[in-house]
Amino acid sequence: MDGEPDKIIIVEGKTDKQQLEKIITEEVTIICTHGTLGVERFDELLEVYQLDDHDVYIMADEDEAGWKLRKQLQRELPHAEHIYIQKDYKEVATTPEDELAYALLSKNIEVNPIFL
Template sequence: MTEYTEKVIIVEGLTDKKQIKKVIAEDADIVCTNGTLGVEKFDELLENYDLDNRDVFIMVDEDNPGIRLRHQLSRELPHAEHIYISSDYREVATTPENILAAELAGKRIEVNPIFLI
């Protein structure tokens, strides 16, 4: 099996994407689902981002819509790794950068070291 260096992080919205972009230090695609995914939208993401052949990480909010999306993506992308945020923060976008950096680094995603202090 080939190991891919390219990573894809799936998030719910644009504010989540912006928060993650602040802390990562490697080239990874951050894909916004904008909520739940229909079959056509998912198939489009699968093809456009070659999700079956890349390292995929799912990082969604710890609320009901985020949990439903996580379950849906788990079924469609069983190889994906999950990155969880504390329910204390509930949303990726409101999670402090140092907490995000620690979670991302724990999944072998390179982060800017200033956020790990």
């Protein structure tokens, strides 16, 4: 990656992570929060992944839990960018792959062109 910082995508669950891993072609770290984060868990992620020193993206479901997580992470990581899915799909894991690919591509995350 020629000295560029790694990109980190924060998602809610394991199935979200699996869906993104099928689509993304570049080296990206995907972190699962398994819902909202407690202070200790967030501090651990902050330290382990050095979140303040990387390009961080938040991709959460379009539901109450997802909005709550986005709000929490926005406070803790104001430099993070949000990647949104259409409200109609509600969950990252059930969003069609082409929709996810275009959403990721809009943030300059490399995707397999088969999904475009």
